[in-house]
Every structure is written in structure tokens, then in C-alpha cells.
Amino acid sequence: MTTMANDSTTRDADAVTTPSDTQWPLWEVFVQPPGGAPHEHAGSVHAVDAESALQNARDVYARRGEGVSIWVVRSIAITASTPDDMGPFFDPGNDKPYRHPQFYKVPRGIRM
Amino acid sequence: MTPNKPETNTEDPARIAGFEARIAAGETIEPKDWMPERYRRQLVRMMSQHAHSEVVGMLPEGNWITRAPTLRRKMSLLAKVQDEAGHGLYIYCGTETLGVDRHELIQQLLNGTAKYSSIFNYPTLSWADIGAIGWLVDGAAIVNQTMLAKASYGPYARAMVRICKEENFHKRQGYEIMATLSAGTPAQKRMAQDALDRWWWPSLMMFGPHDTDSPNSDELLRWGVKRKSNDELRQRFINLTVAQAKAIDLVIPDPQLAFDEKTQNWLIGPIDWDEFWRVVRGNGPCNQERLAARRQAHDDGEWVRVAAAAYAAKQARAESTSEAA
Amino acid sequence: MNAPFEYLLRLGDDRIILGHRLSEWCGHAPILEEDIALANIALDLIGQASLLLGLAGKIEGQGRDGDALAYLRDAVEFRNALLLELPKGDFAVTIVRQLFFSVFALLQAEALERSSDQELAGIAAKAVKEFRYHVRHSADWVLKLGGGTTESQNRAQRAVDDLWRYTGELFLADDVDRAAAASGFGVDPSTLENAWSETVRDVLARAGLTIPDVSYMQRGGRTGRHTEHLGHLLGEMQILARSHPGASW
Numbered sequence: 001m002t003t004m005a006n007d008s009t010t011r012d013a014d015a016v017t018t019p020s021d022t023q024w025p026l027w028e029v030f031v032q033p034p035g036g037a038p039h040e041h042a043g044s045v046h047a048v049d050a051e052s053a054l055q056n057a058r059d060v061y062a063r064r065g066e067g068v069s070i071w072v073v074r075s076i077a078i079t080a081s082t083p084d085d086m087g088p089f090f091d092p093g094n095d096k097p098y099r100h101p102q103f104y105k106v107p108r109g110i111r112m
Numbered sequence: 113m114t115p116n117k118p119e120t121n122t123e124d125p126a127r128i129a130g131f132e133a134r135i136a137a138g139e140t141i142e143p144k145d146w147m148p149e150r151y152r153r154q155l156v157r158m159m160s161q162h163a164h165s166e167v168v169g170m171l172p173e174g175n176w177i178t179r180a181p182t183l184r185r186k187m188s189l190l191a192k193v194q195d196e197a198g199h200g201l202y203i204y205c206g207t208e209t210l211g212v213d214r215h216e217l218i219q220q221l222l223n224g225t226a227k228y229s230s231i232f233n234y235p236t237l238s239w240a241d242i243g244a245i246g247w248l249v250d251g252a253a254i255v256n257q258t259m260l261a262k263a264s265y266g267p268y269a270r271a272m273v274r275i276c277k278e279e280n281f282h283k284r285q286g287y288e289i290m291a292t293l294s295a296g297t298p299a300q301k302r303m304a305q306d307a308l309d310r311w312w313w314p315s316l317m318m319f320g321p322h323d324t325d326s327p328n329s330d331e332l333l334r335w336g337v338k339r340k341s342n343d344e345l346r347q348r349f350i351n352l353t354v355a356q357a358k359a360i361d362l363v364i365p366d367p368q369l370a371f372d373e374k375t376q377n378w379l380i381g382p383i384d385w386d387e388f389w390r391v392v393r394g395n396g397p398c399n400q401e402r403l404a405a406r407r408q409a410h411d412d413g414e415w416v417r418v419a420a421a422a423y424a425a426k427q428a429r430a431e432s433t434s435e436a437a
Numbered sequence: 438m439n440a441p442f443e444y445l446l447r448l449g450d451d452r453i454i455l456g457h458r459l460s461e462w463c464g465h466a467p468i469l470e471e472d473i474a475l476a477n478i479a480l481d482l483i484g485q486a487s488l489l490l491g492l493a494g495k496i497e498g499q500g501r502d503g504d505a506l507a508y509l510r511d512a513v514e515f516r517n518a519l520l521l522e523l524p525k526g527d528f529a530v531t532i533v534r535q536l537f538f539s540v541f542a543l544l545q546a547e548a549l550e551r552s553s554d555q556e557l558a559g560i561a562a563k564a565v566k567e568f569r570y571h572v573r574h575s576a577d578w579v580l581k582l583g584g585g586t587t588e589s590q591n592r593a594q595r596a597v598d599d600l601w602r603y604t605g606e607l608f609l610a611d612d613v614d615r616a617a618a619a620s621g622f623g624v625d626p627s628t629l630e631n632a633w634s635e636t637v638r639d640v641l642a643r644a645g646l647t648i649p650d651v652s653y654m655q656r657g658g659r660t661g662r663h664t665e666h667l668g669h670l671l672g673e674m675q676i677l678a679r680s681h682p683g684a685s686w
């Protein structure tokens with residue numbers, strides 16, 4: 001995806017006042033709900049810089065008191081695992097029962 | 113996140129079978145997953161139509177924000193229309209995960225190649241239309257969107273979950289307006305009935321053609337984009353709405369409306385599909401005005417969008433210069 | 438003269454009129470994100486207006502509620518500053534006006550948090566949070582327009598030139614203001630001017646915008662001498678409420 005910021009840093013700012021259309025870069029929005037839960041992906045917004053991305057995210061994804069904190073990050077800055085990773089990345093975590101409390105025996109009647 | 117890019121290779125039937133098996137097993141499809149090109153295209157079409165509908169849908173209701181009769185109504189209506197903008201935005205964002213830019217989609221809307229829900233090509237002539245839209249149009253949309261919240265494509269389904277949560281108040285505010293008008297002065301009551309008369313049939317058309325005439329339906333159902341057919345959803349909406357109309361003493365404008373004991377369904381008279389296709393093809397009462405209004409807003413806003421981008425570019429340059437120094 | 442009532446009308450009318458003007462953008466903003474932002478600001482303002490006019494009606498004691506005051510008064514009975522009734526103009530006019538008003542309203546609300554009237558103090562406390570955001574949003578946009586393209590700079594400068602002569606009225610104090618301030622109910626607007634001027638001049642300077650030489654500051658809104666625009670605004674806003682006397686909605 002090409003973004004305005006990528007394009008326009010290389011040319012004179014006033015040169016972009018042509019009638020051709022503009023697309024602002026995309027930002028991913030993570031909102032932390034009240035009560036200490038972690039930030040969760042809410043969606044995305046278009047914005048030219050971090051400050052307006054934050055403001056837009058606040059107006060778009062926290063209109064109903066959904067959040068106490070917001071993170072925004074340029075979508076192109078996110079590195080994501082690929083579906084091909086699914087096996088090698090996640091399967092090895094499935095056969096390590098010793099990582100779970102049920103793996104360990106405790107004498108009857110003892111409360112842990 | 114790098115969105116899924118269109119595949120150019122011909123698609124391996126085994127791969128398609130695997131994809132369909134995932135859907136049959138109830139898995140969600142995520143942006144980076146392999147998907148048949150046709151699935152991707154169907155989704156882009158459906159999701160962008162949906163997003164356009166939210167955005168164009170702001171216009172008929174926005175028409176009454178400045179004339180809302182009380183401060184409370186003014187705030188509810190403004191908040192509702194604002195939600196429509198938000199919903200358009202959520203769905204555009206979902207569509208962007210399929211490798212298209214919102215800017216491209218908006219161009220398609222503005223140049224008339226993309227469709228949006230025909231219901232928004234009808235005019236809002238009285239305040240009661242605001243009630244009727246909330247009650248009927250949002251009511252129909254909720255029936256549809258509740259189903260889409262279980263759609264196989266993750267970003268679409270998640271946008272729908274958020275939208276359904278927010279739209280709960282839309283239908284209620286519409287119904288409340290209708291109930292208040294119906295219990296009001298004779299002029300208000302007439303206003304309410306007249307709005308129901310005008311919006312009833314177009315609302316039923318929102319679910320699309322009968323299943324027998326809906327070319328995309330089978331595929332969309334098989335791929336789990338849709339979970340129920342047009343006619344099933346329409347019937348569900350009718351059954352809900354008939355009782356609601358009776359409760360506020362308004363008459364559904366259909367002399368053939370009758371309850372079928374066997375199926376427990378309300379059966380309706382024939383839908384005027386000529387009108388439906390006429391509006392879809394651009395000859396509804398407001399098609400031209402709606403697009404003209406969107407184009408105007410887009411054109412008038414161009415200098416603003418360009419200015420913000422130019423400002424950010426200058427700032428970024430200034431920062432990189434000061435870092436280099 | 439009922440100073441608290443008159444004073445509240447000024448506060449409430451400023452907000453309902455500007456909120457109404459902002460709501461005209463809904464569906465027509467430059468980009469979807471800004472549609473949502475402007476609607477948020479409009480909702481904050483109309484919400485405040487509803488509370489303030491409601492309180493005004495209560496204090497007046499003639500059985501008028503917020504809706505009666507908003508929908509059943511004529512233009513000459515409105516007490517908003519002229520700045521707020523001017524047409525929404527282009528996006529630059531809307532944003533520059535928003536900066537001018539929001540900085541003023543924030544200072545005013547901060548002072549009103551200490552009002553002797555508990556209800557007014559409560560309304561102001563909530564409004565302070567809202568206005569902080571309005572200032573942030575409009576100042577950010579003024580910087581972008583001023584520092585964006587030649588066209589945006591020209592438009593922003595034109596907006597400043599056109600609107601500046603309406604800013605003086607915000608700080609004019611008359612008997613109503615002085616009485617409200619003396620009783621601890623309200624705040625004398627003339628005491629806010631220096632802080633306002635400092636903030637606004639700073640933002641404009643950073644945006645590369647200049648303040649015009651203005652020989653006369655327009656005034657009249659606080660005593661009902663309005664521009665012609667207000668009548669049209671009210672004609673639209675009040676049509677339904679006035680066409681059905683006594684009806685509930």
C-alpha cells in the first residue's frame with residue numbers, strides 16, 4: 001500500500017496541491033478499556049501524523065467511554081506473523097504440558 | 113499490516129476445497145490467509161457497498177439535524193448520524209485489509225461505479241421520516257448486520273459486532289419518535305402514518321431480490337459471508353415490525369398483509385420490483401442529489417486533505433533534517 | 438434585571454448557536470474522520486447548551502424549559518456573540534472560529550468551576566474537559582492549515598482577517614456580567630482577554646498567520662442586535678417546533 005507520507009516526503013509539499021486525490025496514511029488503533037485490561041485492537045483510522053491519529057482514534061473508537069488509553073501505530077510499521085507460520089510458530093506451544101498447573105500433582109485436601 | 117494481494121495464478125481446486133473446509137468448520141478467514149480471488153472480490157464489493165451505504169445514509173437524516181424539534185432530539189439525531197460516519201469508517205477499514213485503499217473505494221462511489229443501499233435515494237420529507245428511518249431502515253439493517261457479525265471474514269465480522277452494539281440505540285430512538293408522534297396531535301399522527309406509508313416498502317426491498325432472483329446469494333452463503341438468505345431475513349424483519357406497528361397504532365400499508373398460522377409468519381403482498389430496479393439503476397427520487405452532495409463534500413474538502421498531508425510532510429522533513437544535524 | 442438568567446442565556450446561546458453551525462457539517466466534512474470530530478464538538482456544545490438553558494429557565498421561574506428558550510425566542514431575544522452565528526463558511530472559517538471560541542470558552546469554564554451556583558459549577562467542570570479537547574483539535578488544525586499549502590494558508594489567513602473583528606465582543610463586560618461576577622455566580626469576561634490573547638496569538642504565530650489591523654470590533658449580540666444570519670439560522674432551527682404549538686416530540 002502506498003501512503004501519502006511516503007510519497008510526499010520526497011517532493012515539494014506544494015506540488016501536491018494538484019487536483020489528484022489524497023489519501024492519508026493508515027494507523028492501527030489499540031484502545032485500553034477501563035479496569036486494567038490490556039490494549040486491544042479496535043480498528044484503524046487515516047491521519048497525516050501521530051497527533052491527528054490519536055485525536056481521530058479518540059473520536060472514532062472511544063465515543064462511548066470505551067477507553068482510558070489509546071495507542072496508534074502506523075499500519076506499515078506492524079510486522080505480523082503469516083498464515084504459513086501458523087504451524088511452526090504455535091504448534092510447539094501445544095505439547096508442553098509442564099507449562100500448565102494441571103501437570104503437577106498436589107496431595108488431596110491441600111488448597112493451593 | 114500488509115494486506116492480501118490479489119492472486120494472479122489460477123487457483124488450485126484443492127486449495128479452494130481446503131478453504132471451503134475451513135469455513136465449513138467455522139474458522140474465520142483473516143487478512144493474510146489465502147482466499148480465492150472471487151471470495152476477495154465478493155467481499156470487497158459487499159463491504160464497500162455497505163460502507164458507502166453508511167456514508168450516503170448520513171445525508172437523508174442529516175437533512176433534519178438542523179430542524180430537529182427539541183434539544184434532546186437534535187443531540188440524538190446528530191449522534192446517530194455521527195455513528196453512521198463511524199460505521200462507514202469501520203467497514204472501509206475492514207475493506208482495506210483486502211488490499212484496496214479507501215481512497216479507491218470512495219472514487220468508485222463518486223464516479224458512480226459502486227452501489228450503495230437504494231433506501232437512501234428516498235427523500236426525508238417530514239420529521240416523522242427520521243422516526244421511520246430509525247425504526248424501519250435501521251431495524252432492517254440490524255437484522256442483516258446481526259447475521260453479518262457471524263460472517264466468515266474476520267475484519268468484517270468484527271466491524272459488525274461493534275456496529276451492532278452501537279446501533280442498538282438507533283432503532284429505539286426511531287421507534288420512540290414514531291410512538292410519540294402517533295400519540296401526539298392529529299397532525300403529528302398523520303405525519304407518522306405518512307412516513308410509514310412511504311418507507312415500508314423500500315425497507316422491505318433493502319433485503320434485496322427474492323432468493324430465486326439473487327445471483328450472488330448461493331456463493332455468499334457457501335462462503336459464509338452471508339448466513340441467511342434475503343427472504344429469510346426479510347421475513348424475520350416483517351414478523352418483528354408488524355407487532356411493533358400495531359403497538360403504536362400505525363397501519364402497515366399492505367392490504368394483503370395476513371398472518372399464516374401454519375408458518376407463524378406474516379405474509380405480505382407483492383413487492384414492486386420494478387421500483388426496486390428503477391432506483392438501483394439510478395432513477396430513484398434522490399440518486400443524483402445524493403451523489404452530488406458526496407462529490408461536493410469531497411471536492412470542497414480536497415484542499416484540506418492536501419494541506420494536512422503537506423503539513424505533515426514538512427514536519428517530517430524538518431525532523432529528519434534536525435536529526436541529521 | 439435578572440442577572441443570573443441573562444448571564445446564563447449568553448452562555449447557553451453561544452453554545453446552541455455554534456453547536457448548530459457545526460452540525461451543518463455533518464455529512465459534508467472534508468474527510469470521514471473529521472465528520473466524526475466536528476459532530477463530537479457540536480454534541481458537546483449542544484449538550485452544554487441544554488443544561489445551561491435548562492438552568493436559565495429554572496432561575497427565571499416562568500415555566501420555560503431549555504427547549505422553550507431555544508425554540509421559542511426570536512432573534513432579538515438571543516444573547517450569543519455575533520462570532521458564533523456567522524455562516525459556517527469553508528473549513529478554515531469553521532476551524533479558526535472554533536479556535537477563537539474554544540480558547541475563550543475554556544478560560545470561562547475554568548473560572549465558572551468556582552461559581553457560587555453548584556449547578557453551574559458542575560456544568561462548567563464537565564465543560565472544561567470538553568473545551569480542552571476542542572482547543573487541542575482546533576489549534577492542531579490551525580497549524581496544519583497555516584503550515585500546509587499556499588491555498589490553505591491563504592484561506593486560513595482570510596478566515597482570521599474576516600473573523601478577528603468579531604472577537605472583541607467576547608470580552609465586553611456590561612452590567613449583567615459585572616453583577617453576575619460580583620455575586621460570585623459568573624465571571625467578568627474582560628478578565629479573560631489577556632490569557633485568551635496570549636494563547637491565540639501564540640497559535641496563530643506558529644501557524645504563520647497574522648492578526649489584521651481592525652479599527653472597530655463588532656458588537657451587539659449580547660443585547661440582541663444580531664447580524665442578519667441569525668434570523669435565517671433560527672428560521673431553520675425553530676420551524677418544526679413553531680409549526681406545531683404545544684406538541685411534544
